[in-house]
Amino acid sequence: MTALVTPAPHGRSGRRVLRARVEARAAKWGRRAGTVAVTALLLVPFLPILLWAFADRWPYPELAPTVWGVGGWLTATAQGAWPALTRSLLLGLTVSAIATPLGAMAGRALARGRVPYGKMVTALLLAPVAVPPFAVTMGLTTVALRLGVPGVVALVAVLVVAAVPYTTYIMRAAYAGYDEGFEETARTLGAGSRHVLLRVHLPLVAPALAAAAFLAFLVGWSDYVVTLLIGAGRIVSLPLLLGASASASGNDPTIAVLALLATIPPVLLLTAVTVLSRRRTQR
């Protein structure tokens, strides 16, 4: 862009440069307006939950809550929002802890292209993306019950499988750009395999690992349907609590608080992941 910003010469070519300059300026303002518009568009849906979460009383057609307060927070707490939040965190972390290493191993093998029937294996690993979780779960609940598989195990299994496509995809891309020469160099310098893994391999793929782990966490964190069908109410995750509140009346402040609670942790986690990987690349 800087190439265009030169003193305008006169004559025909000068007019062309001038036009290009005007175009560039218009494009620049267009981009600014566009950026602000799209950002606003993405942010607008947050507005109602922010307002309702602190509205004790907001009758129609008032524009703003008539009584502000934390009634929604108290009700949500009484409904067990905090234990549900903890449960959801645990579920997300468990799914992440299992699906990330699985995806990393598979991604590494696939990136090297030595997996027998590689294309079929890739297709199978990515297939869960195309299979609606509710369909698998409706079938699986019966089987899991008949085989005596505990609900929690079946739940984690389904969610891990739902997360594997994402972790595999990310890690395959990461390992495709991964230079094994570093490892060999370290080895020729006398580093043990443990040392190579901890000091060379893992630091190099850390940003991708973090991204994969985050997406896998999200699969567990935001699931509603699978927990509803297979957890059969035993696992009261945050989305389940939210779903139950949404099916009853007059709960708008509670719904907003639960929605807010379901939003904050992943956003915080995302910020942490971003900051960490940025710091790493800057180094």
Added chain:
Amino acid sequence: MNRRTASSRRAALLVLPALLPTVLVLGAGLGAAVIQSLGLLPLVGKPELSSAAYRALVVDDVLTGLGVSVAIAAASTSLALLVGATAAVLVQRSRIGGLAAVAAAVVPIPHLVGAATVGLLLADSGLVARLVGAQPGTFPALVGGPWWVAVVLELAWKESAFVAVVVLSSLATTERDLDEAAAGLGAGPWQRLRRVTLPLAAPALVVSGTISFAYVVGSYEVAWLLGRTYPEPLAVLAFRLFSDTDLTMRPQALAVAVLTVAVAAGALVAGAALLRRVAVLR
């Protein structure tokens, strides 16, 4: 044993921990769904192989459901691609920060939360209706209306953020370099968008569009909260049949589930074919 088989064996071992649960869960889940839809695993009565569940399904319900599911998925995915791609390009070009962070922050929000908040925003007595001071009965039927506006908007909102993030990660620094080079050669903004940015973003657009289409076809909570009573998308239809107190409706629910899987899988196959063509063009 030569080196090559040894390394491919090692590769196979590395893949297995991910492959086994995937095959097991998908196989058992889908297998059981098919078996139950064929009446072989009934909750009440004797197991008996039959296509009764498929025949008992009200053809109109399934066909309209299929139409609604595909229409919602197509509309919300198109919108998501448009907004998501725009957002990604804007982030690449603009000096104003924040958009990338906002898009990234929308991705992790559960769709159920999105549905709840879009409901509070667009319902007949929602925030927007209050803002425009709509008289009762005059606000357009966005929630539960004939055009599924609230459902499509919620899905488009969430999925456009997803598209933006995927496209951004694929463009990254390569696009910026090429774009600057093209600009140096005197290419105008539109030309650069058409000749440089879009071709580079195409594979990511196809991949994210396919994933989001398949997701929407199989998603339940948004259409349930913001949709209408009739017709129902496939997932809502399957859920209603599945939770019917008449347990003999179960096979029908699973028949609809199997059909939904077929639609989503079809979308993935089409997406893969498209990706191959896009990659060749590139």
Added chain:
Amino acid sequence: MRRTTTRRTRARALGTLATAAAVALSACAAPVSNRTGTADDGYASWEDVAADARGQEVSLWMWGGDEKGNAYVDDVLAPAAADQGVTLRRVPVADTADALNRVVSELQAGQDSDGAVDLVWVNGENFRTGQQAGAWECGWTDLLPNSAYLDPTDPLLAEDFGTPVEGCESPWHKAQFALAYDAADVQHPPTSLTELFDWARAHPGRFTYPAPPDFTGSAFLRQSLYEVTGGPEQVPAGPDDDGAAGATSALWAELADLEPSLWRGGDTYPRDAAALDDLFAGDQVDFTMTYGPATLDARVADGTFPETTRVLTLDDGTLGNASFLAIPANAAHQAGAMVVADLALAPEQQLAKADPAVWGQYPVLELDRVPDDLAEQFADLAPSTVVPPFDELSRGADPELSADWVAPLERGWRDNVLTGQR
């Protein structure tokens, strides 16, 4: 999966897996066992029950959408259960059918004991379906000491939507179907459903009802069936009996004719009672309906509903029913569940939850049998401007239809009213 399969080639491994899955699945498809759901543990005395119950953790599965109900169970019932050595854990479900599905699936899987569900808040078609599948433990309710406060001749407690209770569930609440209206908008409130339908035709867009199979919408269908046929005694006992077709076709004709006058021209219906309440709160319609009218006070008090909300008094009365606590035949903690069911009947507990500020569920007890001081407190419960007292509300109450009717009515509405117009 055993480790050894990993040493084989991919194709073999996949083949083995497929076979294993097939075997596992066919082994699953065992024929249905004929369970009768009798009390095989056979408690002879309450002392045995109380002793066994000590230390048990009972999971009560109940619809989780009612904040007050949840709070009552957690804050009032659970501590009282803890005093008797029973830990009460509330499992919120989105639909009572989820709990039943769970029990039936477990029984199908041959899990005859140690089931996940110990106690279910249930009535109507869910009770009947469970009864047909042998899912409930029976013959235990007479053991409960607090059952002495019940009126043995009370028809609402002897039959649950036409299904004989037969000691397979213990009463918990009574409920009365009620319509509510905004007195600021409805100057001359209708006194029958026919008048209400006429009002709706005169005020297009200001009335609607939740789409069945929503519980409340389904109750509205049955109430309307009484209206078009002329009362409960005019409706045939079962949906396949003589005259049933005539009764339902009159109902569909009436509701289809009403449809264009409904909210949004009958183009769609509120998803559930909560969605109708939202419309009422947002002044989009002038009527709402509920099977738990005592909760209306709280909605008015917190400003969700207008202060001019009133319960509609219908000359011919409205549907009434009772809801119950049932113990699954394979419950892991049956003794604990019985202790909780007994506690739920205690006059103190029934009084506490009858208070609209706590929950607002009508008592199932016969007040003449309750100690005088407690009976007085029932009478003293906060008077309401919104809801008339229960004896007035339940005057001329209609018995519920047989549960056999529920599903056919819901399906018939779908075929004849919802989709029939398009």
